[in-house]
Amino acid sequence: MINDIENLQFLPSLLLPWFYSNNRKLPWRINSDPYRVWVSEIMLQQTRVQTVIDRYSHFLESFPDVYSLAYCSEDRLLKEWEGLGYYNRARNMRLTAQIIVSQYGGVFPDDYDNLVRLPGIGPYTAGAIASIAYNKKVPAVDGNVLRVLSRYIASNNDVKELKTGNYFKEILFHIIPNDAGSFAQALMDIGELVCIPNGVPQCDECPLNNHCIAHATHSETTYPIRLNKSKRTIQEMSICVFWNTTKQYFLNKRSEEGLLGGLWEFPNISYHFGDGDLKETLSNEYGIETYSLRGKQSYKHIFSHFEWIINAYYIEVFDNSVQSFELAYEDEIDKHYPLPTAFKKLMK
């Protein structure tokens, strides 16, 4: 470790000048208000920066402070979150906002240990809030940071392993400078803009290039090391977009637990049936006997660890006796029913 600390000790003096003149002008960087930092960090989990840029300001208009988020209804929050995916993030944000209001007087704690206990705030996010909002010398290590550091010292440790992240965190504790917030953001920016994950890193533009071992040995793309790359699993799904003769759609609310919990969906079955089995399937699964098939489309929707291969059927239902669904017009769905992206695209 001593060798690696020595190698990395120059990082702050190389990164900070670069950051002061090249940092990204992002909407959440207008100031270091902890609420704004927290919202941005949660949104950025699993979501592209450009998508967050497009959605962040609107979210803050809807929920300008921790109180408005703590007291909103879950459906309103999920509607605002629609399309961003990983909806547990939104639910945990509301829970955290309620804790901040009830236990911390509406002010985010400034220390890592209390931050990391809040719902939806893991070690990386706690480090990011503590360093960016409160300038605490706490590391914030995510995939971007792991990639930069792994290349910089040509680390042969598997970045998928927890101990690799912990190792880099320990090193960072030794080298984080007084301007801890800028240093954390500088590492994020260099990973997003220069030492990029896919394709060839832009070493010519990198302030670290004179000290980076991967660059010196022309082995930039060898790092970070990832053993055991996991493959996405495939899941079949049949979705039925039903509407009745007054153009109301049939909806179900998903269970609060698990994937996309608490969101609304079109009725669906977790297997593919043959087109010739449609009549029997609708009768057995939904009690629908009289209908007209108006169209069908197939597509896939990709999550991080699995894919849905979807057959979607557009079906007008003439059977007035079908119950047990929520009925809603298209404009009502638009305003009040949060739909996951995999379903929402069917409205078009």
Ligand code: SF4
């Ligand atoms: S020199 Fe190249 S490989 Fe090394 S940190 Fe910079 S961009 Fe990444």
